Amino acid sequence: MSHVNRIEGIGRIRRGRAVRFYYDGRQYFGYEGDTLASALLANGVHLTGRSFKYHRPRGIFTAGSEEPNAIVQLESGAYTEPNTRVTQVELYEGLRANSQNCWPSVKYDIGAVNSLLSRFLPAGFYYKTFMWPASMWMTYEHFIRNAAGLGKSPEQKDPDRYEQLHAHCDVLVAGGGPAGLSAALAAAKTGASVIIMDEQSEMGGSLLASDETVDGVTAAQWLKTTLETLGTYDNVTVVPRCTVTGYFDYNYLTAAERVTDHLGIGNGGYSPRQRFWKIRAKRVVIAAGAIERPLLFKDNDRPGVMLANAVRTYIRRYCVLPAKSVCVFTNNDSAYDTAIAVHEAGGAVTVVDTRQSASAVSVKRARDVGITVYHGYAVSNVIGSRAIRRVEIRRLSDDAQSLVGDPVTVNAQVIANGGGWNPVVNLFSQSRGKLRFESGIQAFVPDKAVAINPSVSAGSCAGVYDTAQCLATGAEAGEIAARAAASDPKPSVPMPQLTKALAADAVNGRDFYVVPANTGAAEGLLQKWNDRGYSKHFHDLQNDVTVADIHLAATEGYRSVEHLKRYTTTGMGTDQGKTSNVNALSIMAGIQQTDIPSVGTTTFRPPYTPVTFGAITGQNRGELFLQARKTPMHAWHELNNAVFEDVGDWKRPWYFPRHGETMHQAVDREALATRQSVGMVDASTLGKIDIQGADAAWFLNMVYTNAWLKLPVGHCRYGLMLNEHGMVFDDGVTTRLGENHFHMTTTTGGAARVMAWLEEWLQTEWPEREVYCTSVTEQWAVAAINGPNARALLESLTDEDLSDESFPHMSYKSMKVAGLDARVFRISFTGELSFEINVSARHGLALWEALIDAGKAFDLTVYGTETMHVLRAEKGFIIVGQDTDGTVTPFDLGMSWIVNKNKPDFLGKRSLSRTHTAASGRRQLVGLLTDDPDTVLPEGAHLVEGHVRRVPAVTQGHVTSSYMSPNAKRSIAMGLVTNGLDRLGESLTAQLMDGQMIGVTLVKPDFLSIDKSPETKPEKGQ
Amino acid sequence: MSAQIYSVFTTEAIHAEPLDYGAVSLSTMPHCIKVIIRGEHDNAAFIAAVQEATGLSAPTRANSVSSNDTSELIWLGPSELLYRLHNETLLAGDTVQRLQNALQGVHSAVVDVSDYYTTLKLAGPDARRVLRKGTPLNVDVALADGSDCAQTRFGHAAILLTQADGQAEDGFILQVRWTYAEYLWTFLAEAMQEYRT
Amino acid sequence: MLLIECPWCGQRDQTEFSAHGEAHIARPTETATLNDEQWGNYVFFRSNSKGLHYERWTHDFGCRRWFNAVRDTVSDQFLVTYKPGEPAPDAKQLTQQLSDATSGTAKVSGV
Amino acid sequence: MKPYSLWSLVRNGISYDKDWQQAWRSPEPKKHYDVVIIGGGGHGLATAYYLARECGVRNVAVIEKGWLGGGNTGRNTTIVRSNYLLDESAGIYEHAMKLWEGLSQELNYNVMFSQRGLLHLAHSVHDMQEIGRRGNAIHLNGIDSEFLNPQQIKKMLPIINLNCRYPVMGGLLQRRGGTARHDAVAWGYARGADDMGVDIIQNCAVEGFDIQNGEVKGVRTSKGLIGAGKVGCVVAGHSSVLAEMAGFRMPLESVPLQALVSEPVKPVIDCVVMSNGIHVYVSQSDKGELVVGAGSDAYISYSQRGSFDQIEHVVGPLVELFPLFSRLRMLRQWGGIVDVTTDRSPILSKTPVKNLFINCGWGTGGFKCTPGSGHLFAHSIAQGEMHEKAAPFSIDRFNTGALIDEGAAAAVAH
């Protein structure tokens, strides 16, 4: 197909560079510099999609990011992207796009039956039906869901890469039109660091489609010179293709840059697809321009109805005349520029102006070149459905409340619709700034910025519509911002505002919004709305919301603007109502006989235009999603077939299967070998804190429940920490290395929490106490050897005397092990003879390998966390976080021995004596033996009284830990049971979801013969 | 890759293959002695003792470093300094001992953290831009002077940033808990991709 | 995204910090003499002020120090940050400062 | 009240939709009501509805400072489930679930309660222990729950990345869980309450209480003094502010909680997915957006917005769990003010002021209990004594230590 609509001229396209692309499977070509929209229009394609609800045919409506209609499924497979605005896609070789939300094709769409039923599907209809029979809702819903939803999600992993970038600047300029560019320049001149961003492929904003003279030169020339000048400043960063998406507190702004999208798939080289900026700006200049708003008339959603300035943009920027005959429909002067542009491009043009007369320069110019202007007329009917065939217009009554006279037919295939402008106040509003309604221009403009988000708006986003004024306000804003940033760099100081007054551009007629639908007598418009007939006046094109729907909402009492939005879904589409919101307000204001500011706006929220989740995530994905921490011995574990378990951030070996062993077999072997000879576990992940100072012992006395003052140097003690609620939150062994020096260990997952807890008390409550804490977790690699041969093994690597007398249980020695400086603790988490050998992290692997070598003589077995759990459970030792859950006191654990009642105070102490906490009947930790020793209870199983299955049933508690114990030669478990400590010997039943009933007996949680080893419990308090 | 990288960051002898894209390069630094020295900076006795033991003036200005050819004293907090010593003949334990002796009787703590941290070097004219991909710190302000240092975050990792050779130019030393080093390295290596030629 | 003035390190990004609720709640010393309600008050009950709020923060990714701040919980504006141990700044004065900066929405409660 | 039906849609369609009734009136406040409910969120409206409907108390006003449902009711991720760990919680949430199951019909307003199933993922041994415990507890309470293995999860959710950082080891499914249309819940209750004579007064802020001898006599509002026999305070994030007006403190912190939606797409995810292991929860609305819940900031704020890092913190996990969502786009983000208790359980309680009752502390997860909370609170107010299912949730538990610690016990939100 040929470029039926391409016209002569230069614009911003590069004619030498033809680009092939495909739309709905059909091949077309365009030029470099085209957007998908301009290329489609050049090829005469207007129909680009079907609407959300009624599946009405829709076309390209705008030339920018405000596009509500023309959204497509871009590309396919892993690269596909739904709901993509054709107006923002830059053309690249081989681009493929498909229409969406239609079947079998955009031309013949089955869903269009909805359109026939539209009368019975008004706003919120789903709240009123689909209720019977109740059981059918899920079926109805299934169909509703399939009908909704626009485009399709990709079905494969995104192959592209994204990055984030943090930036800091004195002045951030959002928007690179004339106002933004002059702001950037003015700020740059003061020496301020400036970043200027624009969402379009080129800087220039509306100047890219302007034939104006700017500062005495053509717009294109001005643009070129200005960009060159900016380029000479080192302190200026110019970022095209970058949308400022969010304005957060303390002048933190986010922006999404499309770095390589325009190059086409796979052509990005080493650059990321998109880059997500996080900017902290001392001051912000918002120069985001204005968006045209359409007039509302019957069938105003037909493909071919476009915003007036979009038509002008296609002509001047892309050399595309969207149709040979254009009807410009407007209520103000600015759309006359479009008429002139059409005329100059060789098109036939008719202007339909709702005003009785107009006298602006542009109007005069249009008349002078012979353009037909109908004053006091409005578009009353659009003939054609997938394309406009012709347009009917009728005279407006004097009060503009009704249509009178006979229709006049205008030959036009495009309606250039210009109903005035809405300043882009989105970012300002996101910054908590309050808006003010200027009735002269019928628009909301920024009022005062809040202290923490000092910004100044310039150009047409501040309601200034004249280019010279845009330049002037821009320059002033840039200078104000730069000076404010220099004199008081902190946001939280209010910002001076512009002295240049808002151009009181009170063009009469801009308060005309909706073409009356009736032909009746001259009653007031408001009553007339009762007649409806407004069910084809679409104000929200994407969500198919009509003027009638607003009326319905008002009738039913959904009058608050927020109810209106939610009931009709107006403004909730992917365009967030950029072209529809103010129209909705005006209609509601009309119905309620009030003014627009009294109706108010809904809340502007980020992002300004939708941002890919990939961009927001940046590099924090896959391997970098969350770091996996590894111990110094990790490589050995990997080589030796470890299966890893995630414990907090850490990767810990879970078990070490040999020759196809199951987990169960591996754990059996590891656990038996440890108690029979010697086993070794990597304990490097334990939290470690170095505590020093004259008050160190006093401090431990406050944070642990037991007594610490008299612990001899060189000895270790087990402690429990409570929070102020009195509940156990961590445990570990702490060793007195010197009179004022302790080495504390914490649980793996609790290390950071404990460190923060200690610092909190030291820094905020007891700053006068002489204690310093330093985290040393990563400093030490730890190998723990357990079992009857542990001593012999260690002896083979050290000269130190390891006898009970010289090195008793719960004590510590510094020595050489395998030639390495080591701290060795004789503490046990298995109940076996045990040594925890600590060496500097970088020697961890060497230590480990030395132990492995020496261990061959003792049949040393390496075990993982699962075996570690089995071994400790065999002895009834708890794991905080598994056998406790934040609601458990030491008494509940049967560990009253660890609570020193003579200490005047310790953290959490008072909570233990609260009425409820001290009462009986709490859940207490006991051992559980299944009637059948081969049955292993599932962890989490609940216990009930009796043997008869009942639902509901009262739980007596649950199983916290449960294993097959090869050493006890039976299954073992622990659980928290109501009053458990008083019920030892009683039987309960675990009632499982699958119907099993497993009998258990409550016992003391000490599952191996008591006399086997003296080291059955962590040492008791003194 | 992970097994290889892991050994890089926990064993002093092996170094990761440096990445050099011209405009920016990444490498590991040799192991050095690192000692945390705790003590109140407004305690003159503490400051004097530290200076005596290290031969460096104590950096009591927040986020500053004082250094000489072989060592640095780095401000970490109002009661915390980091002493880094690039001297392969000395032992960490001896250094700790020396400091402890000097600080006898002063409320203080000396802790060997030589193996707690790994240091990486990011250098080249685009090093700052790469840094900005992961840190919210205003690098230009926080590291305006060659003697400035800063603790901040890079992605999820807590890092200490100092400047190579005390120059506020193109080289940064990133100190990180070694268990985050693989993460940091991978992040930086990916962030540098753009500068490949 | 707040910009927070660490009393030591200066202005830093919010993501370097964490918040820890109301400040200036002294831990009772003679805990044994308190009844359940008095103890409960200390552990659980908070001013949760809408307006000026005295609160605690830590500079986790920086100097790791705890400090206090006064912030308006409506505008989220920090009025002052200060070191632990320093006295709580006067609410009246801060309210004035706030109403100078904004239009005076702040209300003081529960110091 | 003219009922809604397919027929009513047709009839009204034919008459150009101009004869619909107002869903609720907008009356001027009377001088005195038997009960004044402060707060026109779902919970307040439901309370008024059940007071009128079941307790015979029809001289009731609901006083809302803004627009109905504009608080957390209008800004939540609409997840409904009753699979709570502790018996007390199961008691109220399952009570609510039963009411949900007939709610559209009872209210004659389609609240789109969609029992599409709610899946909690377990990413570690610890998570597995947690869902094991909770699944069994729920089961004993007579509430449905099922364990799924990774293969079953993959079958249900083909797009999931089981092998993400913290690989998926299993899941707990409540088939009766799902979502409901948040706005419809507020509007449906409002319409039902209004129909029975309840006055719903919008744009009217309570600014103080009339308390005499420790007993509440009325509320001072921006529309003047309104007398009340009893007052129910149901203002979520503003509970501490109201309590302060009445002279007492609450064990609450009001923090920002955020959510976001993607652009709408055709159905891709058919149940609600929650992962505490990597911190994300997501469902797809009937309109097609992915509705994603973010975390809460740790600082107190009344500004209905939060910090952007919370958004990053949830988008990362979303992409990790569903890598194909990376090319979808975030359409809108917003925040609410949630009132959080230390034990993550709500407060339904008498207060130190006689005849002043409070219902709050629902924090990040009260939408699902809207019918149950309203129902129990209505009965409690009418009786003057807390309903037995509500009784454990008194303020007093923070003094005695009888916490209902869902937070500590399960660490499951929403």
Ligand SMILES: Cc1cc2nc3c(=O)[nH]c(=O)nc-3n(C[C@H](O)[C@H](O)[C@H](O)COP(=O)(O)OP(=O)(O)OC[C@H]3O[C@@H](n4cnc5c(N)ncnc54)[C@H](O)[C@@H]3O)c2cc1C
């Ligand atoms: C982002 C987000 C996601 C959530 N996700 C879920 C979820 O998935 N599932 C779930 O179960 N829960 C969720 N929640 C929680 C849930 O939204 C709330 O618990 C629930 O909606 C609270 O309802 P409510 O009626 O108590 O409060 P609200 O709906 O907040 O109503 C309180 C009302 O009181 C009014 N009020 C306040 N002060 C005054 C005054 N002085 N005078 C008069 N009126 C006043 C307010 O304007 C407001 O309308 C979420 C919350 C948020 C913010």
Ligand SMILES: NC(=O)c1ccc[n+]([C@@H]2O[C@H](COP(=O)([O-])OP(=O)(O)OC[C@H]3O[C@@H](n4cnc5c(N)ncnc54)[C@H](O)[C@@H]3O)[C@@H](O)[C@H]2O)c1
């Ligand atoms: N005659 C009229 O009534 C009328 C009305 C409006 C505008 N205008 C003309 O339009 C021009 C306005 O100049 P201006 O500089 O104020 O606006 P502009 O429209 O020329 O430029 C604004 C720029 O900001 C960009 N932008 C908007 N939001 C953004 C975001 N969030 N992130 C990044 N970029 C964003 C846009 O893409 C655009 O390029 C003047 O020439 C004026 O005469 C005329």
Ligand SMILES: Cc1cc2nc3c(=O)[nH]c(=O)nc-3n(C[C@H](O)[C@H](O)[C@H](O)COP(=O)(O)O)c2cc1C
């Ligand atoms: C479940 C749910 C779905 C939503 N879907 C959309 C949506 O499709 N489009 C949209 O613009 N906003 C959507 N929103 C967000 C609302 O527009 C709005 O942001 C939210 O109700 C908070 O109100 P506020 O932003 O006005 O403060 C949704 C909100 C919820 C709770």
Ligand SMILES: [Zn+2]
């Ligand atoms: Zn700091």
